[in-house]
Amino acid sequence: MHRLAHLARQPSRRIIGLMSGTSLDGLDVALCRLHGHGTATRLELEHFATVPYEEDFRRRVRQVFAREQVSLEYLTLLHAWLGREHARMVLACLHEWQVAPAEVDLLASHGQTVYHAPAHQHQHPDFPGLNATLQLGDADHLAVGTGIITIGDFRQKHVAAGGEGAPLAAYGDFLLLSSPAEERLLLNLGGIANFTYLPRTTTDASSQHASAAFSTDTGPGNTLLDTVVRAHFPGHSYDEDGRLAAAGTVHATLLKELLAHPFFTAPLPKTTGPELFGPAYLQAAQAGTHTLGLPVEDLLATLVELSATGVARAARLALGEQPAVAVYASGGGAHNPVLMAALQRHLPACRFASTAALGVAPDAKEAILFALLANEAVAGQPLSMGAGRQRVPAVRMGKISLPD
Template structure:
């Protein structure tokens, strides 16, 4: 749906074709720990697809980087050697307040009064994610587990808007991984009537959604392909003693030469062989993993540029390997979003390794920066409507479930 199909009447949004649209704000902070994204969206129920019955238009998008001191605290919190319970407690409340400010900025940017916003959907900041089932002594039934902080009650109170948060745990309670969540938006917005598509997000973690033509809920598959920018970013951060936190425009990697033997060595990790549904995170591919990656490269005589090039090629290799193993049928085209979409060296390496066309998501007329924030606006609306907003074929849940906990202002 394009913005020109909408008109404002007073302070409400009404579709010119007679359908009603609602405002929702989505907030996302990803595993790259780079900051907070918020999108103010209009969401319209179409009725044309019972399982994916919405159209979504991004009316405004704002992004705020984490202050360096806060980012450092979050990185430490996500490390099992340095994370503490008291710091988790403090940042759960503090981040809620910060996310509320970014949501308010998105509403202001769109010229929307909070009174006219139905819901804020907030992903929060992932601190830890355990994608394997574990049985706690004395508890019994094994479960996966996940933790996102930034309390929804704080967001609701500060913005005055009902807030839905903590989406992942309902899927985990239903036997799923609690991730990936992006397939709900992908199937709603990006499926094609004829082509098989992969929507490849390259954030801190890489994840893909495999969309057959005109999919139903049981037709969509998605899973984490492995590290996205996480290993690249950590390698750059370690090599520059923190002066750089990522490879700007892939410039360092472009100066180096990838070492295929190092890539092959790290491709032997059990995660890549495991069949979907599957999820991963910083606990598997964080700074300790990057340190081992650097050590392996130094043993091969790699300089800094070669190391970054090898880490970048490694990410491309994990994505291509995932398609080779698990994409059946193989996609006709791949559309990339996330921070990795702005790394031309990574995109070139990915194009060289996959057997189909690769393009940025922006080629479909959708701002890739706003995609994940828009997802949580949509998921918040679905929660209010009582509609299942997980995709069991992607998460491994036993059933479709309605995810998200409601906090009133």
Template sequence: MNKYIAKLCEISEKKDLLVVGLMSGTSLDGLDIALCKCSKANVEVVEFRTKEYDQKLQKRLAGIQSQVTTDTRELTRLHSELGNYYGGVILECLNDWEFEAEDIDLIGSHGQTVYHAPAQTKDETSATLQIVDGDHIAQKTGIITISDFRQKHTAAGGEGAPLAGIFDEALFRDEAKHRLLLNLGGIANLTWLPAKDSGEKVISGDTGPANTLINEAMQKYFNQPYDKDGNVAASGKVHSELVRYVLLDPYFRKPFPKTTGQEEFRLDYVEELMKGHGISCTHEDLVASLTAITTQSISRAFDELIGDQEFECYVSGGGIHNKVLMNDLEKRISQANFRSFNELGIPSDAKESAMMAFFANDLIAGDGFPITGVTEGKVHFGKISLPG
């Protein structure tokens, strides 16, 4: 028997696994690495780090992400090169954290999303593509690697996103309190977790852009990766007409559950709208307006799903550091008690990488998860790559 197959059988019987979770989002700011102690019902983040991408790698990734037409040679090369790069980063982190590769049971790697294409008609199949080859990670590190989590979701009839709703319901639903978990990455996604004793259903989906448009504008006009603390937005004035035109996009009228990506919300799309409607503004005003698009689209989603019910709102993702964004959300959604996701026991910046560790653990040692409204029974997510 392959020794790694034997190891899989061995670790599947363990109560707790040590798993490295990896996440690189559509904002392309870097690779999140979380070393987690995982069980069927809990995740504890032991160590966490973000390895920032240099400008050269960011540019290469931006050249293939969410593009209708792309360079297939570059796509293919990055699929393998990033696997080796991820493996080297993991070994570097483990050394700094004083762990050996032999101490780690699994790696869970989300990969880099290059295109997300939810079905638009009943005759279409939802599709999503993440690169970063799991075999290269496993070979580089000597650690069994689980990757490509979103494909099972689409195979079972879902859109491939958001996986966060499954993770959120499994770990954070309260018996008596309504909760909403909001993640402000490139795209904003939420999970509505009504109290278990309420009889209401869990709902998850994407509200629209969070940081993606803001980051694009900052990179194009200010040569900065993002709007630190919301300082640029604070110096500008919201162009209400621009915000209104963007919020007329049909996506915002779709009912939940729904998903989207940078394929639909890109800066050039906004600038085409501006040109078509004769709108001009300063670059500072543009960033302020893009920030308002994020907050107003989230506020609309809250109104649609929750109404005037009181609830606790736990926020994660890079957008939590944008003071203008967070202050505007608090003003618009007065019934929400906004809190950092840290209060639920996982650092907010580590949530998505910890989620990948959790799904990797489940594939080997768990019971699977239902995909509400999509399929009966339970499914496991991910594909297995063995070293050697």
């Protein structure tokens, strides 16, 4: 506790942020130097790497990922094993960067989401109205394995305070990427697509600006695209540069059936996951439209259009029929030129760029944001954003695991 109090008083902290997304491509490891806290936060990215997951790693996680029924023994063992594996990967990165663990103040671990259950999605009769989410990768194993104070399990406080546990990017986006010069949409195209809306900052940044900022999921990002590629092309995990989708044609009837899901017309903000937008959702839509034999290129082209339409619909719900804001993209989908072109077509008045234009590496952005949340947990104050349905709970997130 003395060490934590000392860290809170320091002018800056060196924090590693970890992110493992639903795409299961690897562990993002971002070593950051954070100065100050709150709206005065300044962040420097010292090192970044994505440690790729081996196929055996993915296989183990997929045993429980987004499944309603799993082996409780397997789930329990996987929780500990993931913590140890992530600790090993962190130490490997530090060794490569020639940074001693003792030179790092905090480790911020998102963990691996294996099930996301907002109330609107699960509809379980025993738990009406209850939001829940589950991330594996025990933080105590990370702390002991690395010797670094670890902050993990960030999403639970958000749920406890009335949120859905996602998306959490709003907190970091607000603190790090707000601007007095322009309205911004920070668009993350991961397995699930989400964005944070940031109005222009004002001199009264703690009230007017904060009350208008909010974050929401929009629907599938890459999750269905990657699922189809893995099923049809063993050894490949995604459609590189969108080449397959670019060779296909959108199937209008299938697209209409996919978009008929009530999620797309539900009010903002909202969250979802592969539990909803998974293989069963796609297969049911294909069966209902007699498109189970659709060429894979046409299927991927249709799914790109689905992702882009989901983002565009949410943007219009939030900002009006002709939103004209600066959109800064990150996540794996930001590297897909076919998806980015579809987004530009759906939102012609918006200006699109990568978050690199803001000085934030797009592949590192989510890991960086968890480092920022850890910094706020130790040195900051609860931050309130949004109003009404779009209000973001004013909480400090994360559980602290000591290395001894």
